[in-house]
Structures are given as structure tokens and as C-alpha cells.
Amino acid sequence: MEINIRQWIVSVMILGALLIGGCAQQEATSQPPNLPTEPPVTAQAPDAFSNLPRLEGKAKVRMVIKGKPVIIEVDGTNAPITAGNFVDLVQRQVYDGSLFHRVVRTPQPFVAQGGDPQSKNPKADPQTFGTGGFIDPATGQERSIPLEITPEGAQSPVYGSPLQVARINQPPVLKHKRGAVAMARSQAPDSASSQFYFALSDLEFLDGNYAVFGQVLEGMDVVDGIQQRDRIDSAEVIEGLENLRSNNPSNGPS
Template sequence: MQADSNQPTEQYSITAQASNQNMSELAKLEGTATVEMTINGKPVTIELDGKNAPITAGNFVELVNSGFYNGLKFHRVVKDPGQPPFVAQGGDPQGTGMGGFVDPTTKRSRYIPLEITPEGADTPVYSKTLPQAGINKPPALRHTRGAVAMARSQMPDSASSQFYFALSDLSFLDGNYAVFGYVKEGMDAVDSIKQGDKIESAKVVSGLENLKKP
């Protein structure tokens, strides 16, 4: 199938089957956390929102804290001439857009459910986009420039470790992909990412105590 350059999906994301993993088996972020990535020698500070995306943010914090992202490259950067810049996508250990996290202990691939909290809601909607759930409200976490969100295949529960930075406002993705944080400092470094550039390092600099493991 021809990939749509305006969707962080298809062969650019994970092709595995949707997860049947029980949500009780997944880590959650209860509160906020801050991650610092070093890209091309420059720091990028990301604030993660565990209130509106507890499982999605928890998964990311857990992977960062384990050192999973260190050295992984950005396999997809979309900046079409004459169009607003789209995304810089990374987090695939294969570097192809086809891989995700495999637990070294269990040897099992780990996937997380699609998790989107509607604006004003107390709890997220799981495993469905907001349109699929019949919800007309926008999400609490929107695809504004600097948003950090999970890439996935067409199946809602197929996100694993691949994430993307929104390089401009991408409102057409709102309610369909799970935003879980925002770049707070270092957007200039994000803007400069080229395909093949690597995450030199990623570390949790605050809020690790808010990560609750099963």
C-alpha cells in the first residue's frame, strides 16, 4: 500500500497485530515528568502529561529510563517543499519504521492501547479514535507545534516505542493519535533534525517517582 506522507502510520509505523496486553500490566505515569533528549549535540526538554495520557506517558518514561532510546535514529522526517513541515519520527530499534520494543526478559513485543482524553473529560478513551467513539470534542492534548505523540499502524492498539515530534500545528491528527507531551525547550534542535540523525541520549530529569509499575 502506498504510504500517506500526511499520516504517521502504514509502513512508517509498527505492522504488528493490535495488543491484547492487559492494561494492568503496563506502567503508568501519575502526574508529570520531564525528559531531556540530546539531538545533534543540543538538549531538547520534553514535559510529559500523565494526567491525560497515563499509559502512553508511562510507557515512554519507562523506555527512556531503561536507556532504550539512546542511539536510535530518526528514520522518517517529512518536510515537503512548499508545505508546512510535518513530523520527525524515531524510536524504532530497527531503524526502518517496522520495529518496536521487545521486552528483554519475556522476549515479547509490547504494545500499548490508543489513549486519548477528550477535552474536559476525567478519563481517557481507549482503543478507539475519538471519531470512532462518537465523540465530537477535541482532545485535551492537541497536535500543536512541538507536540510529542505515538506513531502506530492502522490498528489502534499497535503503538510500541515509535514516537514523533509535530513540526507544525497538525490539527487534522487530533483525536486520532495519542499526544502525551510537549517540547518545552530546544524546539530549534527538533526543527533541525534530518533523516538518519540519532538520539544521542535520553534521560528522565524529573518526575521519575511518578512512574508506577505494575
């Protein structure tokens, strides 16, 4: 589906309010950082990320939303850290009971975003939804993962920079096709934690800027029907859990 210029501009404006400001409150209230003119391009995950879960291969997750299943294929081949983080959080039951705090369908279908652990708390202020992430019980700190995008033809991902900023001309392997699953983040590239979104239509203008890590295989009708404040009943790994690698000993429900 082609996006006309007016719709594209509106979508970019929505993106600024929806994703860039949606993951960390401190980023949402601060001025955008200056982007480096020649940021480093990292071919392999730096040692700083060695403590993060990784998925070596693929997995499938069954997410139940309002009693209806959605099957997601998670791609650790092209997004090992991003996919590993998601599978690890599913295993920890982080998403069970959380809600979709932003759903945007006008002026065109855009995204359904959820995964803020704060939204599981019935006493939490709804105005804070979209500012939280996963607090790792092993560290007491919010886990952040790097922006991870594999360009077509590359043997490993680029970390820490959108492809355009990193001066990578190839499109990403994992694109924002309808049904894509990707990580939301603040303006800082390496700020994704637990919040994710479903692409409700083809969103080419996000390619190379946000990390896609999966695709809806079954239940896209369920995704299309998500309304704001709908909850995730449960999420479980139904295939490929043996591909998860984690150096964190506290790999369990939290």
C-alpha cells in the same frame, strides 16, 4: 497556521505512508481492518493494560540530539499509559543511539519520527526502520500500548478508538500543536510501541486519531533542525521519575 485544502490532502496522504504503515511490518502489508460501527468506549484502563507502566502526574525528559538538548514535558495526567510507556523506555535507554528514520517537511513541516530500536543496530537493513518496536525482555514479545486519548471535559481517557470512531465530539485535551510529542502506530489503534514523532507544525487533522503525550518545552530549534538519519545521543528523565508506576520487575536498561 491554516492548512489549505491541497496541502491538507497531501498531508493525509503522507500520514498514510508515514505513521499508519510505520510501526509494524505485518500491519503495513495487510489490508486495513474494518472499523466497528459502535466500538466500545472504555472510561478506565482495562485490566489487560494493568501490566503496563503508568505515569501519575508529569515528568520531564532531556533528550540530546546531535549534541543539543531538547526538554520534553511528559503528561501522565491526561495520557498515563502512553506517558508511562515513554518514561519507562527512556529509563531503559531504549532511545539512546536510535535514529529518526522519517522526517517530512514538504509540502509543509509535518513530523520527525524515530524510536525504532532496530535503528540502533549498524548492521540492520535501513529498509526495515520504522517497522520495529520495543521487545520486553520479561516476555520476549513486543510491547504494545493502547490508543489513549482524553477528550476535553472527560475525567479519564478513551481507550482503543479514535475519538471520531468512538463518537466522541469533544476535542482532545492534548492536541497536535507545534512541538507536540505523540506515538506512531499502525492501522490497529492499539499497536503503538516505542516509535514517536515530533509535530513540526500545528497538525489539527491528527487530533483525536493519534495519542499526544508530551510537548517540547525547550529546544524546538533543535527539533526543527532534525534531518533523516540523525541519532538520539541520549535521553534521561530529569524530573518526575517518582510518578512512574510499573508492575514489571525488569524495569532497567535493555
